[in-house]
Amino acid sequence: MAGGTIWKGAIHFGETSVPVKLHAAVKEERIQFHLLHRSDRVRLHQLMICAYEKKPVPVEAQTRGFEVEEGKYLIVDPEELEQTAPEGSRAIEVHEFVPAAEIDPIFLERVYYLEPDTVLAGYGELVELLEEMAIAGICTWTMRKRSYLGALRARGGIIRLTTLRYADEVVAVSSLGLKEIPVSEKELKIGRDLIGQLTAPFQPEKFVNEHQRKLQELIEKKARGEKIAVLRPKYVQPTASDQLLQALEASLKKVA
Amino acid sequence: MAAQGIWSGTISFSLVAIPVQLVRAVTPGRVSFRLLHSTDYSPLARRMLCPKEDAMIPPEEIIRGYEIGPDHYIPVTDEELESVTPERSRTIEIVEFIDMEEVDPVYFDRPYYLVPTKGGEKAYRLLAEVLHRTNRAGLARFVLAEREYLVAVASREGALALTTLHYSEDVLPDRDVVPKEGKVAAEEKRRMKGDIEKMTTEFAPDKYADARRVGILELLKRKAKEQAPVEAPAVAAEEGEGPPDLMAALEAAMRDVKKDR
């Protein structure tokens, strides 16, 4: 079941207004660890220490500063900061529509399912149009004093709202300093055949989070006082450049 | 060195193994503030306190523990954590390839890039090029910071982009969100389509700025004009002299210098 309603608002563009409720699409629960002192196994507390006095500073004596020059700060009043928070509103304002395929997945951040709120006004029509036209609505909205950029898309008869990262938060591939290295058509062909042989339909259910289960077992073993065998991580010998073709051919033989 | 990696190891498929580094593909864009002590404006640093000994604990004496009851913890060492799936902490082993179009974007979690390290450039280039031409992605599992991730390795502008995926058990079903059979009004749909067509353009992410960030920067600019910044005191304590040996050597040198002058 989808998560409970997180927020209510209305999709807005032109003369259209579609009231919706947001539901989380992903829920994660992980085994939580705490930090302990090795010698006495006491749980540690986090403190903020004044670098000058070397003494802990309680929350009420902490303030926030923006570094304007080395060691020089502009003190920012939390109330003033609060005022820069965007105006609260219930509108998911669509600014434009774009071909959905043009949105590079690297921009996608968090997905919400949108449920029509009370009346079905416009929801069904919008779902169909988003699907038929293969488009996404680029929108902004404000939720809990934060402004978001997002994309409205449809899938399986449901409108989804995905938060988008801002362009300047995405690291450009060009900054990775990758070199152009020629690869022969023969190598590409074998690589292609190999990948073809190893391709399967995407079935995410196949991959359960075994690691969490094994971690749980490890903890239970330790709780019973059993000894844990420490295993060294496995290292794989990299394939040398001049052995690449051979390795590809051998791989293909293995899977064919 | 272009960017420094947060992990280094090997990515492999079948019998080919490529040495790589993992780097972040997104950087936080928010305006960052420092926590300061409100009396002397010295920056604050995070430290861990042992309440029993009432002492700060250095990182090498800190271990992780799992809570089994009030004040009862099972300690777990890094080595033990790594032993859970030792084969996955240094290797991203692609177990199969998938068609990227089949992946529901709801699975995408966090993006990274892989960058080849010495000797891996050619095989890296080959894998990136083949993935690009076939629009496929390699599926692998790998452990980063004590968590195991299902990841998809695809090509992006000539680079290998690694995206962690949510486990299907964590993706919530959307069935109960499905609207009850509502009728679609043809007239309403036509009108809406007209609006949409007028608003359709190309995706240009550069156009959108974070309104909050812009607001904070404006506030800071205004404040910089109104008030002088405060200054943090020198970090090292000013009291005390130095090791006695050094002080003695300096005093002796000082005497010689004065004698010569």
Place this chain on the structure above:
Amino acid sequence: MNRQVVEIAGRRLSLANLDKVLYPAFGVTKAHILDYYRRIAEVMLPHLKDRALTLKRYPDGVDREFFFEKRCPSHRPAWTETAELLQDDGEPMTVCLVNDLATLIWVANLASLELHVPLARAASTETPDAMVFDLDPGEGADILACARVALVLREIISRLGLVSFVKTSGQKGLHIYVPLNLPGTTFEATSTFSKAVAVTLQKNYPDLVTAKMAKEQRTGRVFINWSQNDAAKTMVCVYSLRAREKPVVSFPLSWEELENLAGKGDRERFQVGHEEAVRRAEKEGDLFREVLTKRQRLPHL
């Protein structure tokens, strides 16, 4: 906005507002600044290499507001080398490394007149390559007093077996560098050592020297700021311009020259302008080169 695309060492770079006056009192434009950094690059780049750059940008000139940036701007060109550093609060930060001429020109084009770098390289942020004494004259003291203190300081540490180098700060003070270049050196060691030196000088020349931060202690004295020996601090890079009324450079001097200048008593002669800096660097080479190579161990620690 006027733009001009140039090619530098195979990198294409778009330069903006070249005729903008950045030092209005002297009519020095951005074109002059870019030309200065292009011509000084050969001696300057080794001192910037692999160090996290702090930019101080003066887009509207030295008499207007400036921007202090530790983060490498996200609009950087593809070929800019960067490093990722962890801040105290655990947040990663991408910083620029000025490792080639094109990056230096790009940074200068951002009107970053002053280039500041830490004493450690980005790959080993806790290992200083040098120990520094930042000599700063308080009110009523001047660069001549600084020079006197610098000469005594040099003699004392040379008696402890350490070779040192000096540069002008480009403002009113002097910076003394003691090359170390040994793995395993810590900021704790360099700050302990430099503080002990500062305290000794203060004790012996109480009217001339103070080792204390407090402004009132500095009046009429030279403050030996040893607290710059800290991973979080940066120093203005040798050959960097300073954003003052006059385009003055932080420039290395030989000890003989400093002695000479101190003897002549002419404060103005300590100020090396950007044109003179290029002329002298072409003739004398890099007087600071050994700061990067000489290996020395701090004694008595």
